[in-house]
Every structure is written in structure tokens, then in C-alpha cells.
Amino acid sequence: MDMDDLADRGLVLLGCGKMGSAMLEGWLAGGLPARSVWVMDPYPSQWLRERAVEGLNLNESLPDAPAIVLLAVKPQMMDDALPQVVGFADGRTLFLSVAAGKTLGYYAERLGDAAPVVRAMPNTPAAVGRGITALIGNDRVDEAGLALAERLLSAVGQTVRLEAEAQMGAVTAISGCGPAYVFHLIETMAAAGVAQGLPADMAMRLAKATVGGAGQLAELAAEDPAQLRVNVTSPGGVTAAALTVLMDPDKGFPALLSRAVDAAMTRDKELGS
Ligand SMILES: NC(=O)C1=CN([C@@H]2O[C@H](COP(=O)(O)OP(=O)(O)OC[C@H]3O[C@@H](n4cnc5c(N)ncnc54)[C@H](OP(=O)(O)O)[C@@H]3O)[C@@H](O)[C@H]2O)C=CC1
Numbered sequence: 714m715d716m717d718d719l720a721d722r723g724l725v726l727l728g729c730g731k732m733g734s735a736m737l738e739g740w741l742a743g744g745l746p747a748r749s750v751w752v753m754d755p756y757p758s759q760w761l762r763e764r765a766v767e768g769l770n771l772n773e774s775l776p777d778a779p780a781i782v783l784l785a786v787k788p789q790m791m792d793d794a795l796p797q798v799v800g801f802a803d804g805r806t807l808f809l810s811v812a813a814g815k816t817l818g819y820y821a822e823r824l825g826d827a828a829p830v831v832r833a834m835p836n837t838p839a840a841v842g843r844g845i846t847a848l849i850g851n852d853r854v855d856e857a858g859l860a861l862a863e864r865l866l867s868a869v870g871q872t873v874r875l876e877a878e879a880q881m882g883a884v885t886a887i888s889g890c891g892p893a894y895v896f897h898l899i900e901t902m903a904a905a906g907v908a909q910g911l912p913a914d915m916a917m918r919l920a921k922a923t924v925g926g927a928g929q930l931a932e933l934a935a936e937d938p939a940q941l942r943v944n945v946t947s948p949g950g951v952t953a954a955a956l957t958v959l960m961d962p963d964k965g966f967p968a969l970l971s972r973a974v975d976a977a978m979t980r981d982k983e984l985g986s
């Protein structure tokens with residue numbers, strides 16, 4: 714099974730909200746024909762209705778044996794939504810789940826033993842081709858199936874294969890949810906700038922460009938992030954004063970982020986049950 718097979722046999726999206734749309738936007742931009750895509754979503758967005766005008770199959774009858782069914786409804790909705798695609802669980806169709814918490818065991822119970830299932834955790838920067846997705850397959854997924862999932866996901870960013878499904882909770886808490894942490898950092902940096910007297914639009918521009926630029930530097934530089942931090946921190950200077958607050962082991966970022974990640978992982982487990 715390869716990308717041509719995907720275009721011929723079809724890609725079905727069960728649920729196409731924020732995450733499904735972020736990935737679909739990248740796939741269509743990368744050349745997947747709209748006519749090869751079937752979307753099942755009870756309340757499609759304006760963006761999806763516009764893609765339907767271009768040939769995307771929106772809430773129409775599904776192909777006989779699609780190459781991939783992407784499961785992108787909320788975990789809480791999965792029990793209700795899954796029966797719509799259970800008929801594809803005969804081994805010919807690869808299921809690709811992006812739902813937080815829902816384990817390969819959960820899908821085996823509902824789809825049976827024949828269905829190849831890849832569990833993946835993407836993130837929303839996929840919409841601009843800058844996502845990162847971790848993935849792992851069940852024992853019905855062969856190398857070709859995993860490679861196809863990887864090719865599809867790498868069209869919207871980087872991919873990483875997990876060694877064990879148990880790693881997925883931590884991945885979710887770091888890179889799945891992580892963009893929200895960073896967006897909140899941008900919001901709070903801008904708000905702090907406004908509190909110090911900057912105009913709101915200027916403070917937001919400074920915050921966005923700083924986070925975007927620092928992220929890109931962290932990815933491209935030969936030095937690691939700790940050294941890049943040191944490079945900003947003139948001894949006895951202004952950054953050092955701020956970092957004394959932010960790096961406080963009890964009240965700073967380390968303790969705060971560790972608590973946030975613990976909370977995310979607890980919720981991930983709850984959603985899986
Ligand atoms: N958002 C993110 O950053 C990430 C999300 N995920 C995972 O992606 C999945 C989707 O999340 P997200 O996109 O944020 O959520 P959304 O609520 O935006 O998207 C889910 C979509 O599924 C639709 N839906 C609900 N019930 C059904 C059904 N029975 N059949 C078909 N479609 C249905 C919803 O419609 P309606 O709105 O009308 O209910 C909605 O459009 C979740 O499982 C989440 O864990 C993974 C990584 C990152």
C-alpha cells in the first residue's frame with residue numbers, strides 16, 4: 714500500500730474538527746486529490762463545505778475498502794462514532810487514530826483482531842507543515858502499513874516512531890498539548906508587556922516573534938537550548954534577574970510544567986478508560 718493506493722482507494726476521516734482539518738489542509742496542499750477524501754462529520758465547517766465544492770466527499774456513502782480511516786473524533790465521542798466504520802475492519806483498511814488516551818487494546822475490542830491500527834499523536838502546527846507526530850502500530854500493522862501512515866503524517870511535519878505504547882501518554886502531554894502551552898506563553902508575555910506600558914498590538918507582535926524566532930533557533934542551532942539560554946544571559950544582567958524567578962525549582966517553570974504535565978497525563982488515562 715502506498716500513496717497512489719491512498720489516492721485510488723480513498724482516505725476516510727471520521728470527525729474533522731480542529732485536528733482533522735489541520736492535517737487535511739496539509740494533505741490537500743501536498744497534492745492529495747480532494748476526490749480521494751471522504752469526511753464524516755455531522756456539522757462540517759465552512760472550510761470543509763468549500764472543499765466539497767472542489768470534489769471532497771462530505772457525508773456521502775463511503776468507498777468499499779478505503780486505504781486509511783482516520784479516527785479524529787474526541788475520545789469521549791469514539792464509542793458513538795466508531796460503528797460507522799467498523800465494517801472496514803476486515804484487514805484491508807488501515808485505521809489511524811489520533812484520539813488522546815484511546816489505546817490499541819480499546820480498538821481491538823471494538824474492531825476485532827483483523828484490523829491494523831496505528832495510534833498517532835499529532836499536533837496543530839501540522840496546519841503549516843510544522844507538526845510532529847508520534848506513532849505506533851498494533852501487531853496487525855506490517856512495515857508497509859506503518860510506512861504509509863508515516864508518509865501521510867510526514868506530509869504535515871516530522872514523525873517519530875515509539876518503542877512502546879506506554880510512551881504515548883507522555884508524548885500527548887508534551888507535543889500533543891504543547892502548542893497550547895506555548896500559545897499561553899505568548900499570551901502571558903504579551904500581557905506582561907502591556908502591564909509594563911506597551912501598546913497591546915506591539916506587545917503581541919514582540920511576543921509572537923520572540924517565541925517563533927527562539928523556536929526556530931532552537932531547532933536549527935548546533936548548540937542545545939541550555940546553551941542558547943546561556944547565550945542570552947549576560948552575567949549579572951537583565952535576563953539573569955528574570956531567570957532567577959522563572960528557574961526557581963519550587964515556584965518557577967520546572968515545578969509548574971511538571972504539575973501541568975502530570976495533570977495532562979492523568980486526564981489522558983481517564984479519557985482512555
Ligand atoms: N486539537 C489538538 O490539538 C489535538 C487533538 N487530538 C485528538 O484529535 C481528536 C479530535 O480533536 P479536535 O479536532 O480538537 O476536536 P474537535 O471537536 O474539533 O473535532 C472532532 C470532530 O468530530 C465531530 N464528530 C462528533 N461526533 C461525530 C460522529 N459521531 N461522527 C463523525 N464526526 C463526529 C465533531 O463534530 P461536533 O463539533 O459537531 O461535535 C468535530 O467536528 C481528539 O480525539 C483529540 O484527542 C490529537 C492531537 C492534538
Ligand SMILES: O=C(O)[C@@H]1CCC=N1
Nearest residue numbers: 812813885889890891
Ligand atoms: O486536549 C486534548 O485532549 C487534545 C489531545 C492533545 C491535544 N489536544
